[in-house]
Amino acid sequence: MKDVILGLVGVGRIGVMHANNIAALNGVLNPGGINVRLRLTDVAEDHARTVAAGLGAEFLPSVEALLSSGLDGLVIATGTATHPELIKAGVDAGIPVFCEKPVALNVADAVSVLDYVRDNNGVVQIGHQRRFDAGYLEARRAFQAGELGWIHSLRAVTCDMAPPPVEFLASSGGLFRDCSVHDFDILRWLTGREIVEVYARGSNNGDPAIGEVGDVDTALALVTFDDGTVGTVSATRYNGAGHDVRLEIQGSRRSLMVGLDDKTAIASAEPGVGFPAGEPHKTFAERFDQAYRSEMEAFVELILGRRENPCTPEDAVAASRVADAAQESLATGVPVRVAQKVAS
Numbered sequence: 001m002k003d004v005i006l007g008l009v010g011v012g013r014i015g016v017m018h019a020n021n022i023a024a025l026n027g028v029l030n031p032g033g034i035n036v037r038l039r040l041t042d043v044a045e046d047h048a049r050t051v052a053a054g055l056g057a058e059f060l061p062s063v064e065a066l067l068s069s070g071l072d073g074l075v076i077a078t079g080t081a082t083h084p085e086l087i088k089a090g091v092d093a094g095i096p097v098f099c100e101k102p103v104a105l106n107v108a109d110a111v112s113v114l115d116y117v118r119d120n121n122g123v124v125q126i127g128h129q130r131r132f133d134a135g136y137l138e139a140r141r142a143f144q145a146g147e148l149g150w151i152h153s154l155r156a157v158t159c160d161m162a163p164p165p166v167e168f169l170a171s172s173g174g175l176f177r178d179c180s181v182h183d184f185d186i187l188r189w190l191t192g193r194e195i196v197e198v199y200a201r202g203s204n205n206g207d208p209a210i211g212e213v214g215d216v217d218t219a220l221a222l223v224t225f226d227d228g229t230v231g232t233v234s235a236t237r238y239n240g241a242g243h244d245v246r247l248e249i250q251g252s253r254r255s256l257m258v259g260l261d262d263k264t265a266i267a268s269a270e271p272g273v274g275f276p277a278g279e280p281h282k283t284f285a286e287r288f289d290q291a292y293r294s295e296m297e298a299f300v301e302l303i304l305g306r307r308e309n310p311c312t313p314e315d316a317v318a319a320s321r322v323a324d325a326a327q328e329s330l331a332t333g334v335p336v337r338v339a340q341k342v343a344s
Contacts, residue, residue, distance in 0.1 A: 002033060002034055002035065003035050003036075003037055004034055004035070004036050004037070004072045004073070004300055004303060004304070005036075005037045005038075005039065005069075005070060005071050005072050005073075006022055006036060006037070006038055006039070006071065006072065006073050006074070006075055006300075007038075007039050007040065007041075007060075007066040007067065007069070007071040007073070007074045007075065008022065008038060008039070008040040008041075008074075008075045008077065009040070009041055009042070009063055009066065009074070009075070009076050009077065009078055009086060010042055010076065010077035010078035010079075011040060011042045011044070011047060011048050011051045011077070012042075012077065012078075013285075014077050014100060015040075015042070015077035015078075016051055017285060017292060018075055018077050018292070018296060019038060019040060019051055019055055019057065020055065021292055021293045021296045022036060022038045022075070022296055023036075023038060023055045023056070023057065024293065025296065025297060025300060034300070034304070036300060037057075037058075038052075038055060038057035038058070039057060039058045039059075039060055039066055039069055039071070040052055040057055040058075040059060040060070040066075041059065041060045041061065041062060041063060041065070041066045045059075045061070063086065063089065067089060067090070067093045071093070071095050072095060072096075072303050073095050073096045073097070073098065073299060073300070073303045074086075074089075074090035074093070074095055074096075074097045074098070075097075075098045075099075075296075075299070076090070076097065076098065076099040076100060077100050080102060080104070080105050080173075081105055083099055083100075083102070083103060083104055083113075084103070084104045084109060084110075084112070084113045086099070087099055087103070087113055087116075087117065087122075087124055087313075088113070088116055090122075090124075091116065091117055091120050091122035091124070092120070095303075096123040096124070096125070096299070096302055096303050097122065097123065097124045097125070098124075098125045098126075098127065098296075098299045099124060099125070099126055099127065100126075100127040101126050101127050101128055101181065101182075101185075101316055101319075102126075102177070102181065102316060102317075102320050103126065103313050103316050103317055103320070105173070106173075106324075107317060107320050107321055107324055107339075110313070110316075110317045110320060111317065113313065114313050114314060114317060117313055123302065123309065124309075124312070124313050125298070125299055125302055125309055125310065125311055125312070126311045126312070126313055126315065126316035127295060127311070128182060128185045128186070128189075128311045128315070128316065128319070129288050129291040129292050129295045130182055130185070130186045130245075130288065130291060131185075131186070131189055131291075131295075131310055131311055132290075132291040132292075132294035132295045132298065132310070133258070133288060133290075133291040134290070134291075135247075135258035135259055136186055136189075136190065136247065136258050138256075138258075139190060139247065139249055139256050139258050140189065140190045142254075142256060143190060143191070143249065143251070147253065147254055148249060148251030148252075148253055148254045148255070148256065149251040149252030149253030149254065150251060150252045151191065151229055151249060151250065151251050151252075152229070152250055152251065152252060153229075153230065153231065153248075153249075153250040154187060154191075154229070154230075154231030154232070154247070154248065154249055154250070155231065155232050155234075155246075155247070155248040155250075156180075156183035156186070156187060156231065156232070156233045156234070156246070156247045156248075157183075157234050157235075157244060157245065157246045157247070157259075158179045158180060158182060158183055158233075158234075158235045158244075158245050159234075159235065159236045159239030159243065159244040159245070159265070160179070160236065160237050160238075160239060160243060160284075161239055161240065161241075161242055161243050161265075161282055161283070162237070162238070162240075163206065163207065163210065163217060163237035163238065164237075166207065166209045166210060166213055169210055169213055169215045170213040170214075170215075172215070173323075173327070174214070174215055174216075174323075174327045174330070175202065175215055175216055175217070175218075175219050175235050175237070176200065176219060176221065176233075176235070176323045176326035176327050176330065177320070177323040177324070177327060179235045180219070180221065180233050180235045180323060180326065181319050181320060181322075181323040182319075183233045183235075183247070184223075184233065184319040184322040184323055184326075185311075185315065185316070185318075185319035186247065187223070187231060187233070187247075188315070188318060188319060188322075189315070190247075190249070191225065191229070193225045193226050193227055193229070194225065194226045194318070194338070194340070195223045195224070195225055195226075195322045195338055196224055196225065196226050196337060196338050196340075197223070197224040197325075197335055197336065197337050197338060198221050198222070198223050198224075198322060198325040198326045198329050198335065198336055198338060199221065199222045199329055199334075199335040199336070200219060200220065200221040200222075200326045200327075200329040200330040200336075201219065201220055201330065201333075202216030202218060202219035202220070202330050203216060203217070203218045203219075204216045204217050204218070205217065205218070205238075206218075206237060206238045210237070216330065217236060217237040217238055218234075218235070218236040218237070218238070219234070219235050219236075219326075219330060220232060220233070220234045221233045221234075221326045221329070223322070233326075239265060241265040241266060241267075241280060242263075242265030242280025242281055242282060243265060243280065243281040243282055243283050243284060243286065243287050244259070244264065244265040244266065244280070244281075245259050245284070245287055245288075246258060246259035246260065246264070247259065259287075260276075261276065261278070262275070262276045262277055262278035263276065263278045263279065263280050263281055264276045264280065265280035265281065295310075298310050321338055321339050321340070322338050324339070325337070325338045325339070
Protein backbone atom coordinates (compact mmCIF):
# COMPACT_ATOMS: atom_id res chain seq x y z
CA MET A 1 0.00 0.00 0.00
CA LYS A 2 1.33 3.44 -0.96
CA ASP A 3 1.42 6.22 1.64
CA VAL A 4 0.58 9.81 0.65
CA ILE A 5 1.58 12.21 3.41
CA LEU A 6 -0.21 15.56 3.51
CA GLY A 7 0.85 18.50 5.65
CA LEU A 8 -1.84 20.92 6.77
CA VAL A 9 -1.12 24.46 7.95
CA GLY A 10 -3.99 26.08 9.83
CA VAL A 11 -6.74 24.36 11.83
CA GLY A 12 -9.37 27.05 12.09
CA ARG A 13 -12.90 26.28 10.88
CA ILE A 14 -12.02 25.44 7.28
CA GLY A 15 -8.73 23.83 8.28
CA VAL A 16 -10.53 21.42 10.62
CA MET A 17 -12.92 20.61 7.76
CA HIS A 18 -10.00 19.79 5.47
CA ALA A 19 -8.34 17.74 8.22
CA ASN A 20 -11.47 15.65 8.64
CA ASN A 21 -11.84 15.21 4.89
CA ILE A 22 -8.19 14.15 4.54
CA ALA A 23 -8.64 11.63 7.36
CA ALA A 24 -11.67 10.20 5.54
CA LEU A 25 -9.81 9.67 2.25
CA ASN A 26 -8.47 6.21 3.06
CA GLY A 27 -10.41 3.71 1.02
CA VAL A 28 -11.93 6.42 -1.18
CA LEU A 29 -8.92 6.50 -3.49
CA ASN A 30 -8.84 2.78 -4.19
CA PRO A 31 -8.13 1.01 -6.46
CA GLY A 32 -4.48 1.71 -5.99
CA GLY A 33 -4.05 0.93 -2.33
CA ILE A 34 -3.57 4.54 -1.21
CA ASN A 35 -3.09 5.29 2.47
CA VAL A 36 -3.36 9.02 3.24
CA ARG A 37 -1.52 10.23 6.34
CA LEU A 38 -1.90 13.69 7.89
CA ARG A 39 0.56 15.94 9.67
CA LEU A 40 -0.51 19.39 10.82
CA THR A 41 0.60 22.58 12.50
CA ASP A 42 -0.91 25.82 13.75
CA VAL A 43 0.23 28.73 15.91
CA ALA A 44 -2.68 27.79 18.24
CA GLU A 45 -0.66 24.82 19.43
CA ASP A 46 -3.03 23.37 22.06
CA HIS A 47 -5.96 23.41 19.65
CA ALA A 48 -3.85 21.88 16.89
CA ARG A 49 -2.66 19.10 19.19
CA THR A 50 -6.27 18.34 20.11
CA VAL A 51 -7.34 18.19 16.44
CA ALA A 52 -4.39 15.95 15.59
CA ALA A 53 -5.09 13.58 18.48
CA GLY A 54 -8.75 13.27 17.49
CA LEU A 55 -7.85 12.28 13.94
CA GLY A 56 -4.84 10.10 14.63
CA ALA A 57 -2.68 12.70 12.88
CA GLU A 58 0.76 13.95 13.85
CA PHE A 59 1.29 17.45 15.26
CA LEU A 60 4.46 19.33 14.34
CA PRO A 61 5.51 22.55 16.07
CA SER A 62 6.17 24.74 13.02
CA VAL A 63 5.77 25.14 9.27
CA GLU A 64 9.51 24.53 8.91
CA ALA A 65 9.27 21.25 10.81
CA LEU A 66 6.26 20.25 8.74
CA LEU A 67 7.96 20.95 5.41
CA SER A 68 11.13 19.10 6.41
CA SER A 69 9.21 15.99 7.52
CA GLY A 70 8.94 14.38 4.08
CA LEU A 71 5.57 15.50 2.74
CA ASP A 72 3.95 14.60 -0.57
CA GLY A 73 1.71 17.67 -0.55
CA LEU A 74 0.95 20.81 1.46
CA VAL A 75 -2.55 22.11 2.32
CA ILE A 76 -2.81 25.79 3.30
CA ALA A 77 -5.85 26.84 5.33
CA THR A 78 -4.51 29.95 7.06
CA GLY A 79 -5.42 33.62 6.76
CA THR A 80 -5.10 35.19 3.32
CA ALA A 81 -2.14 37.38 4.27
CA THR A 82 -0.01 34.26 4.85
CA HIS A 83 -0.86 32.56 1.55
CA PRO A 84 1.94 33.95 -0.68
CA GLU A 85 4.84 32.95 1.56
CA LEU A 86 3.35 29.55 2.37
CA ILE A 87 2.72 28.82 -1.32
CA LYS A 88 6.31 29.75 -2.10
CA ALA A 89 7.56 27.58 0.78
CA GLY A 90 5.67 24.59 -0.58
CA VAL A 91 6.99 25.21 -4.08
CA ASP A 92 10.53 25.50 -2.67
CA ALA A 93 10.01 22.15 -0.96
CA GLY A 94 9.27 20.62 -4.36
CA ILE A 95 5.78 19.38 -3.48
CA PRO A 96 2.30 20.15 -4.85
CA VAL A 97 0.37 22.77 -2.87
CA PHE A 98 -3.33 23.19 -2.16
CA CYS A 99 -4.28 26.67 -0.96
CA GLU A 100 -7.64 28.11 -0.02
CA LYS A 101 -8.69 31.08 -2.11
CA PRO A 102 -7.50 33.72 -2.71
CA VAL A 103 -3.85 33.53 -3.72
CA ALA A 104 -3.07 36.84 -1.96
CA LEU A 105 -4.69 39.90 -0.42
CA ASN A 106 -4.66 41.70 -3.78
CA VAL A 107 -4.15 40.86 -7.42
CA ALA A 108 -0.80 42.64 -7.71
CA ASP A 109 0.65 40.48 -4.93
CA ALA A 110 -0.98 37.40 -6.44
CA VAL A 111 0.68 37.99 -9.82
CA SER A 112 4.12 37.87 -8.21
CA VAL A 113 3.14 34.52 -6.70
CA LEU A 114 2.07 33.28 -10.15
CA ASP A 115 5.47 34.29 -11.51
CA TYR A 116 7.23 32.46 -8.68
CA VAL A 117 5.20 29.29 -9.15
CA ARG A 118 5.78 29.33 -12.90
CA ASP A 119 9.51 30.12 -12.67
CA ASN A 120 10.03 27.28 -10.19
CA ASN A 121 7.79 24.71 -11.96
CA GLY A 122 5.44 24.61 -9.00
CA VAL A 123 2.09 22.81 -8.87
CA VAL A 124 -0.58 24.75 -6.97
CA GLN A 125 -4.30 23.99 -6.73
CA ILE A 126 -6.54 26.78 -5.41
CA GLY A 127 -9.64 25.97 -3.38
CA HIS A 128 -12.68 26.96 -5.43
CA GLN A 129 -14.81 24.06 -4.22
CA ARG A 130 -17.87 24.81 -6.34
CA ARG A 131 -16.05 23.26 -9.32
CA PHE A 132 -16.60 19.91 -7.56
CA ASP A 133 -20.30 20.36 -6.74
CA ALA A 134 -22.53 17.89 -8.58
CA GLY A 135 -25.00 20.54 -9.75
CA TYR A 136 -22.36 22.85 -11.21
CA LEU A 137 -20.64 19.91 -12.86
CA GLU A 138 -23.89 18.81 -14.50
CA ALA A 139 -24.68 22.34 -15.69
CA ARG A 140 -21.24 22.62 -17.26
CA ARG A 141 -21.60 19.22 -18.92
CA ALA A 142 -25.03 20.12 -20.31
CA PHE A 143 -23.78 23.43 -21.69
CA GLN A 144 -20.68 21.93 -23.27
CA ALA A 145 -22.81 19.17 -24.82
CA GLY A 146 -24.99 21.79 -26.50
CA GLU A 147 -28.11 20.81 -24.57
CA LEU A 148 -28.84 24.39 -23.46
CA GLY A 149 -28.20 26.02 -26.81
CA TRP A 150 -26.57 29.42 -26.51
CA ILE A 151 -26.80 31.15 -23.16
CA HIS A 152 -28.74 34.40 -23.05
CA SER A 153 -28.85 35.00 -19.27
CA LEU A 154 -27.06 33.90 -16.10
CA ARG A 155 -28.12 34.66 -12.53
CA ALA A 156 -25.78 33.71 -9.70
CA VAL A 157 -26.76 33.99 -6.05
CA THR A 158 -24.71 33.64 -2.86
CA CYS A 159 -26.56 34.37 0.39
CA ASP A 160 -25.24 33.82 3.90
CA MET A 161 -27.78 33.20 6.62
CA ALA A 162 -26.02 35.62 8.98
CA PRO A 163 -22.93 37.81 8.70
CA PRO A 164 -19.54 36.78 10.08
CA PRO A 165 -17.96 38.92 12.82
CA VAL A 166 -17.38 42.54 11.85
CA GLU A 167 -13.71 42.04 12.72
CA PHE A 168 -13.47 39.55 9.85
CA LEU A 169 -15.31 41.84 7.45
CA ALA A 170 -12.90 44.66 8.22
CA SER A 171 -10.12 42.68 6.53
CA SER A 172 -12.08 40.54 4.06
CA GLY A 173 -11.65 42.90 1.11
CA GLY A 174 -15.38 43.41 0.63
CA LEU A 175 -18.46 41.34 -0.16
CA PHE A 176 -17.54 40.78 -3.81
CA ARG A 177 -14.01 39.58 -2.96
CA ASP A 178 -15.12 37.46 -0.02
CA CYS A 179 -18.33 35.86 -1.34
CA SER A 180 -19.00 36.64 -4.98
CA VAL A 181 -15.51 35.67 -6.15
CA HIS A 182 -16.83 32.08 -6.08
CA ASP A 183 -19.61 33.09 -8.50
CA PHE A 184 -17.17 34.94 -10.76
CA ASP A 185 -14.97 31.84 -10.85
CA ILE A 186 -17.81 29.45 -11.61
CA LEU A 187 -19.21 31.69 -14.36
CA ARG A 188 -15.83 31.71 -16.15
CA TRP A 189 -15.39 27.97 -15.59
CA LEU A 190 -18.86 27.04 -16.81
CA THR A 191 -19.03 29.28 -19.88
CA GLY A 192 -15.36 29.22 -20.86
CA ARG A 193 -15.60 32.98 -21.41
CA GLU A 194 -14.09 36.03 -19.73
CA ILE A 195 -16.05 38.67 -17.87
CA VAL A 196 -14.95 42.00 -19.32
CA GLU A 197 -17.08 44.57 -17.49
CA VAL A 198 -18.85 44.90 -14.15
CA TYR A 199 -21.41 47.40 -12.88
CA ALA A 200 -22.13 47.04 -9.16
CA ARG A 201 -24.41 48.55 -6.55
CA GLY A 202 -24.81 47.76 -2.86
CA SER A 203 -26.81 48.53 0.25
CA ASN A 204 -26.39 48.38 3.99
CA ASN A 205 -29.62 47.91 5.93
CA GLY A 206 -28.29 45.52 8.58
CA ASP A 207 -25.64 46.13 11.22
CA PRO A 208 -24.30 49.70 10.77
CA ALA A 209 -20.88 48.43 11.89
CA ILE A 210 -20.53 46.67 8.52
CA GLY A 211 -20.71 50.02 6.75
CA GLU A 212 -18.36 51.55 9.29
CA VAL A 213 -15.61 49.10 8.27
CA GLY A 214 -16.16 49.94 4.60
CA ASP A 215 -18.30 46.99 3.48
CA VAL A 216 -21.91 46.44 2.41
CA ASP A 217 -24.22 43.67 3.51
CA THR A 218 -25.99 43.24 0.15
CA ALA A 219 -24.74 43.79 -3.39
CA LEU A 220 -25.62 43.16 -7.01
CA ALA A 221 -23.32 43.15 -10.02
CA LEU A 222 -24.26 43.20 -13.68
CA VAL A 223 -21.54 41.36 -15.59
CA THR A 224 -20.84 41.39 -19.31
CA PHE A 225 -18.90 38.60 -21.00
CA ASP A 226 -16.51 38.92 -23.91
CA ASP A 227 -19.19 37.69 -26.33
CA GLY A 228 -21.79 40.19 -25.09
CA THR A 229 -23.71 37.76 -22.88
CA VAL A 230 -24.98 39.35 -19.67
CA GLY A 231 -25.53 38.01 -16.18
CA THR A 232 -26.10 39.08 -12.61
CA VAL A 233 -24.24 38.16 -9.44
CA SER A 234 -25.95 38.94 -6.14
CA ALA A 235 -24.88 38.42 -2.55
CA THR A 236 -26.10 39.18 0.95
CA ARG A 237 -25.08 38.59 4.56
CA TYR A 238 -28.68 38.52 5.84
CA ASN A 239 -30.63 35.67 4.25
CA GLY A 240 -32.62 34.51 7.27
CA ALA A 241 -34.24 31.69 5.29
CA GLY A 242 -30.91 29.85 5.18
CA HIS A 243 -27.65 29.61 3.25
CA ASP A 244 -28.62 29.96 -0.39
CA VAL A 245 -26.26 29.37 -3.32
CA ARG A 246 -27.80 29.00 -6.78
CA LEU A 247 -27.03 29.55 -10.43
CA GLU A 248 -29.71 29.93 -13.07
CA ILE A 249 -28.56 29.31 -16.65
CA GLN A 250 -31.06 30.22 -19.35
CA GLY A 251 -30.29 29.03 -22.85
CA SER A 252 -31.91 29.25 -26.26
CA ARG A 253 -32.97 25.59 -25.98
CA ARG A 254 -33.17 24.76 -22.28
CA SER A 255 -32.69 26.26 -18.82
CA LEU A 256 -31.10 24.78 -15.68
CA MET A 257 -30.80 25.85 -12.07
CA VAL A 258 -27.97 24.70 -9.82
CA GLY A 259 -28.92 24.52 -6.14
CA LEU A 260 -32.63 23.87 -6.67
CA ASP A 261 -33.46 20.96 -4.41
CA ASP A 262 -35.45 20.16 -1.29
CA LYS A 263 -33.04 22.19 0.85
CA THR A 264 -33.25 25.39 -1.21
CA ALA A 265 -33.74 28.34 1.14
CA ILE A 266 -36.77 29.75 -0.64
CA ALA A 267 -40.54 29.19 -0.64
CA SER A 268 -43.16 29.41 -3.36
CA ALA A 269 -45.94 31.98 -3.10
CA GLU A 270 -48.15 29.89 -5.37
CA PRO A 271 -51.11 28.10 -3.72
CA GLY A 272 -50.74 24.36 -3.18
CA VAL A 273 -46.99 24.27 -3.86
CA GLY A 274 -45.10 22.47 -1.09
CA PHE A 275 -41.66 22.43 -2.71
CA PRO A 276 -39.08 22.71 -1.31
CA ALA A 277 -40.07 20.87 1.86
CA GLY A 278 -36.66 20.13 3.39
CA GLU A 279 -34.67 21.97 6.04
CA PRO A 280 -32.45 24.61 4.37
CA HIS A 281 -28.70 24.60 4.82
CA LYS A 282 -27.41 26.91 7.52
CA THR A 283 -23.81 27.39 6.30
CA PHE A 284 -21.56 26.95 3.28
CA ALA A 285 -19.97 23.94 4.97
CA GLU A 286 -23.25 22.02 4.84
CA ARG A 287 -24.14 23.20 1.34
CA PHE A 288 -20.79 22.12 -0.10
CA ASP A 289 -19.88 19.23 2.17
CA GLN A 290 -19.43 16.72 -0.65
CA ALA A 291 -17.73 19.27 -2.90
CA TYR A 292 -15.08 19.90 -0.25
CA ARG A 293 -14.52 16.15 0.07
CA SER A 294 -14.19 15.76 -3.69
CA GLU A 295 -11.84 18.75 -3.86
CA MET A 296 -9.38 17.18 -1.43
CA GLU A 297 -9.63 13.84 -3.20
CA ALA A 298 -8.76 15.67 -6.43
CA PHE A 299 -5.68 17.17 -4.77
CA VAL A 300 -4.39 13.73 -3.84
CA GLU A 301 -5.06 12.55 -7.39
CA LEU A 302 -3.10 15.56 -8.63
CA ILE A 303 -0.19 14.56 -6.39
CA LEU A 304 -0.36 11.02 -7.78
CA GLY A 305 -0.39 12.30 -11.37
CA ARG A 306 -3.85 10.88 -12.02
CA ARG A 307 -5.44 14.16 -13.12
CA GLU A 308 -4.69 17.66 -14.31
CA ASN A 309 -4.90 20.65 -11.98
CA PRO A 310 -8.64 21.42 -11.54
CA CYS A 311 -8.13 25.03 -10.42
CA THR A 312 -4.86 26.79 -11.16
CA PRO A 313 -3.62 29.99 -9.52
CA GLU A 314 -4.19 31.71 -12.87
CA ASP A 315 -7.87 30.70 -12.68
CA ALA A 316 -8.17 32.08 -9.17
CA VAL A 317 -6.48 35.38 -10.03
CA ALA A 318 -8.76 35.82 -13.05
CA ALA A 319 -11.79 35.58 -10.73
CA SER A 320 -10.13 37.98 -8.30
CA ARG A 321 -9.67 40.53 -11.08
CA VAL A 322 -13.43 40.48 -11.64
CA ALA A 323 -14.03 40.88 -7.91
CA ASP A 324 -11.64 43.84 -7.85
CA ALA A 325 -13.55 45.47 -10.69
CA ALA A 326 -16.83 44.87 -8.85
CA GLN A 327 -15.47 46.48 -5.68
CA GLU A 328 -14.22 49.45 -7.70
CA SER A 329 -17.59 49.86 -9.40
CA LEU A 330 -19.31 49.64 -6.03
CA ALA A 331 -17.12 52.46 -4.76
CA THR A 332 -17.34 54.69 -7.86
CA GLY A 333 -20.88 54.00 -9.04
CA VAL A 334 -19.80 53.50 -12.66
CA PRO A 335 -19.16 50.40 -14.82
CA VAL A 336 -15.58 49.15 -14.62
CA ARG A 337 -13.65 47.21 -17.25
CA VAL A 338 -11.95 44.09 -15.91
CA ALA A 339 -8.17 44.19 -16.13
CA GLN A 340 -7.01 41.16 -18.09
CA LYS A 341 -3.37 41.56 -17.09
CA VAL A 342 -1.58 43.08 -14.12
CA ALA A 343 2.11 43.80 -14.43
CA SER A 344 4.30 41.83 -12.03
